[in-house]
Amino acid sequence: MLAMAACGDDGGSMEVCDLAGVERALSRASAGSVVELGACRIEGRISIPAGVTLRGRGRDATTLASTTGAVVTMSPGDAASVLEDVTVESAGDYGLLARGAGAVEIHRVAVTASRGYAFGAEDVTGVTLTDVEATGSTDASNVAMLPSAPAREATATRGIVLIRVGSASLADVTVRGFAVTGLYADAGRLEWRGGGARANAGTGVLLYRADAVLADLDLGATLQRASEDTFAAVVAEGAALEASRLSITSNASFGILQSEASATYTDLRASDNGSAALWVQLSDRMEITGSSELRDNALAGIVAVDSSGIRVTGATIAGTRERTRVGDDMTAVAIGDGVQLVGSMSDVALSALRLEANARVGLLIDGGGGTIDGILLDGVDVSGSGDALGVIAQASIVGPDWDSGVTRDAVTAANDGAFTGTLDLASIVGPDWTPPPDGASLDD
Helix, strand or coil: CEEECCCCCCCCCCCCCCHHHHHHHHHHHCCCCCHHHHCEEEEEEEECCCCCECCCCCCCCEEEEEEEEEEEECEEECCCEEEEEEEEEEEEEEEEEEEEEEEEEEEEEEECCCEEEEEECCCCCEEEEEEEEEEECCCCCCHHHCCCCCCCCEEEEEHHHHHHHHEEEEEEEEEECCCCEEEECCCEEEEEEEEEEEEEEEEEEEEECCCCEEEEEEEEECCCCCCCCCEEEEEEEEEEEECCEEEEECCCCEHHHHCCEEEHHHHHHCCCCCCCCEEECCCCCCEEEHHHEECCCEEEEEECCCCCEEEECCEEECCCCCCEEECCCEEEEEEEEEEEECCCCEEEEEEEEEECCCCCEEEEEEEEEEEECCEEEEEEEEEEECCCCEEEEEEEECCCCCCEEEEEHHHHHHHHHHHHCCCCCCCCCCCCCCCCHHHHCCCC
């Protein structure tokens, strides 16, 4: 069954279409129907029934717009509610909205939002997005004017929000220009391949209690509101992440923050971030595998605080710049380390690791006065210049062969042998987001 909603002419004019006619076509459609839109602009809110496809003539030809509520509300069902080949312009609460059990699909759609969220899904069984662009109103020219807690009523705060979505599959999806978070997933499962979250303020991607697979994503250029920390990605509170070929570049402060979570990073690329490329805290598993490179970051390549199950194999960490950071206790610390392990002495293995030209020290281990027997160093090569240190274990009980798996160049060997001081340490990072309760809602 094919239901036609006539709007525009065959020449592709951008005249305003008859919203009432579109609504009639959708109300008469049944599962399997396709409602086709012409090359036109439709002003008003539209609801797509379960199992029905609403299809435009392309993002450059068909536009759906509203200044209130949700521009398009999609009703999940056993057969998916589908939106294809349109641009959505939202000045209301949502560009696209889906709630309840069932499936929704969005293909070849661009959403621009000046307020609220570009797309929100809550308690939906399955979400599929392919070739989707979500764009907010924040950029480098106006980010300094944002308040510390931007309100969704005043600006576009989040791009894609997935709350308790059973399975979300994203392919070639890009999110940029949102004031709080590019993509936020709370519980459920997410698989996102291709695209990325770039030039959002605050946090690019926030995974909270979610299982996620992220691959071939560009997570970069996160913008800073006032003096607050920014994060290309936050993996937190029981989230489990399998990440491949992420590019974490040019973020105002942190690359990835992993807090009370588990993750594997394969072929990670992280460079020119204003703070650590990867900060791990209170976590029981973090693995870096493949050919990973963390270069030219400030503060640190990797920091692990009060964590275990740390595995770093085959990585290069180079060119870390020293930076002074003021912690939550207002204590200023100057750090420029390749790797720093603080209170992370259990089930740790660093293997085939190259540490090159890191400003302060290649690897710093602080044992808190205890033994570091739970740390294996195997094939760790470290080099530096000037007064850079190589591999230092401070406040630690060490055996005579604790660093037998380390090869130092002449400079770092001499500096390490003469070093008698104590180096500043990292501490727990408090991100600028408040985790929601288990019963979180899009309306929160």
